[in-house]
Amino acid sequence: MTSASANQIARHVPRMYRVALRMVAEADTAQDVVQEACVKALQKLDGFEGRSSLATWLHRITINCASDALRSDAKRRQGHGQLQAWAVSAVTENGPAEAAEQQELFGLAWRALDDLPAECRLAFALTQLDGYSYDEAAEIEGQPRGTIASRVYRAKKLLLEQMGPHMHRRVEQ
Amino acid sequence: MTREEQDMLLSQLADGELGSDETTSLLLTALDDPELLQKLKEMLRLRQATAAWRAQQPSRPVMVMTEPRAARGRWFGWRLGSYAAAACFGGLMVLTGFWAAGAGRPDLPGSLAAVPVTAERMQQVARVFALHESVAGPLAWYAADDDNIRVASAEGSEAGNRPVAVLLRLEPAAAGGPGAARTYVIVCRERQSAAIDLPDDLPGAAGLRVYLAPRAVDGRVDMQYAIAVAGRDAQSITATLSGQRRVGLTETSLGQLALSDQLLNVQVAAWPIRESAN
Numbered sequence A: 001m002t003s004a005s006a007n008q009i010a011r012h013v014p015r016m017y018r019v020a021l022r023m024v025a026e027a028d029t030a031q032d033v034v035q036e037a038c039v040k041a042l043q044k045l046d047g048f049e050g051r052s053s054l055a056t057w058l059h060r061i062t063i064n065c066a067s068d069a070l071r072s073d074a075k076r077r078q079g080h081g082q083l084q085a086w087a088v089s090a091v092t093e094n095g096p097a098e099a100a101e102q103q104e105l106f107g108l109a110w111r112a113l114d115d116l117p118a119e120c121r122l123a124f125a126l127t128q129l130d131g132y133s134y135d136e137a138a139e140i141e142g143q144p145r146g147t148i149a150s151r152v153y154r155a156k157k158l159l160l161e162q163m164g165p166h167m168h169r170r171v172e173q
Numbered sequence B: 001m002t003r004e005e006q007d008m009l010l011s012q013l014a015d016g017e018l019g020s021d022e023t024t025s026l027l028l029t030a031l032d033d034p035e036l037l038q039k040l041k042e043m044l045r046l047r048q049a050t051a052a053w054r055a056q057q058p059s060r061p062v063m064v065m066t067e068p069r070a071a072r073g074r075w076f077g078w079r080l081g082s083y084a085a086a087a088c089f090g091g092l093m094v095l096t097g098f099w100a101a102g103a104g105r106p107d108l109p110g111s112l113a114a115v116p117v118t119a120e121r122m123q124q125v126a127r128v129f130a131l132h133e134s135v136a137g138p139l140a141w142y143a144a145d146d147d148n149i150r151v152a153s154a155e156g157s158e159a160g161n162r163p164v165a166v167l168l169r170l171e172p173a174a175a176g177g178p179g180a181a182r183t184y185v186i187v188c189r190e191r192q193s194a195a196i197d198l199p200d201d202l203p204g205a206a207g208l209r210v211y212l213a214p215r216a217v218d219g220r221v222d223m224q225y226a227i228a229v230a231g232r233d234a235q236s237i238t239a240t241l242s243g244q245r246r247v248g249l250t251e252t253s254l255g256q257l258a259l260s261d262q263l264l265n266v267q268v269a270a271w272p273i274r275e276s277a278n
Helices: A003-010 A013-024 A027-047 A054-072 A079-090 A096-113 A118-130 A134-141 A145-172 B003-014 B020-031 B034-049 B077-103 B119-136 B156-160
Strands: B139-144 B149-153 B163-172 B182-189 B194-199 B205-217 B220-231 B237-247 B252-259 B262-272
Touching (some): A003 B119, A134 A145, B003 B020, B020 B034, B139 B156, B149 B194, B182 B205
Antiparallel strands (some): B139 B149, B205 B220, B252 B262
């Protein structure tokens, strides 16, 4: 292993962490998942043939490690609900008024995510929560970029419809 | 273009996924279309609502290194401390090599020899900085001499600013004067001022405070600087040197610090760190 390859992987750690956190719903476990994923990635780096991008490859390893973590500890399967509470409390970096507004919007969006069609929810999560570009999300899902763009748009449209009164009120302010 | 297609483009615009031409064209259209503008505002607000989530980082460093794992325990957070120590030790070893490599250069005390920084040194500094970031997470700055390594974690967006390396050298102006020459390697962030306290063994001095605000310009560095030496017997600053200079890979004299009964030459070289150099 060279420091260059470690550095390459290190640049993806924040995004791997968000993917893991979204799946396992607990910060400490997500951290352990990322640590495990990094070790596995480095061990397998020689076998990485570059058929997909490094981002996609690391994403798959992270998903696998997170799935293992979920399987190995059934009580962590509380998932979405627990994460929602955690996430809303974490969105407090701005001023009090703005933070409260963002918390409310984020909480609404998060609750509404459950009602989205699965493919729209995944496309939204990859691009809006994990921070992947449309191209990267397309590679991860094995779909054309246009399909991802369409799914993300549909997800947003449905979310905005559900959050409508809140969004309109704030946009008009 | 149907309204649906236009809305889909708005969604991509809010996500920064459109090219500049399409972005400009769509923005101009939206400015003349209140309904479209309203939709764009909603899309942007939705995007903004998830921004803090996208900024989430691990709360403790993730070690990106292949260490043999003695036990196949799934959760090994307890081993982070030893990983960190190992990586820091590795950093020290690299630094030791760095100083050793510098020992052979013609830098007699009192000389103001203009010695260029080599490509090898630049790579070493970049590697050591990257190594520490892999241990400690994004850094606001990193500073080292041959005794101490100090790091400060980056906050918010400053981690995205380009790192700039500064080689700071203090040496007695008079040949054979008391005290040895000291060299510090500092990596800080462009457009982000750094105030760094470093212990020192200069005669009569307790410590060194270095303030740097660098900005890369055409491969060189425009740098505001202030260097202050704290007296050992009093809380007051005993010597200061400040100004603004454009410096590059060749060591440049910033002037002299008058400390007790001796003069110290202050020399500096600086360069922006390229990511590819890591």
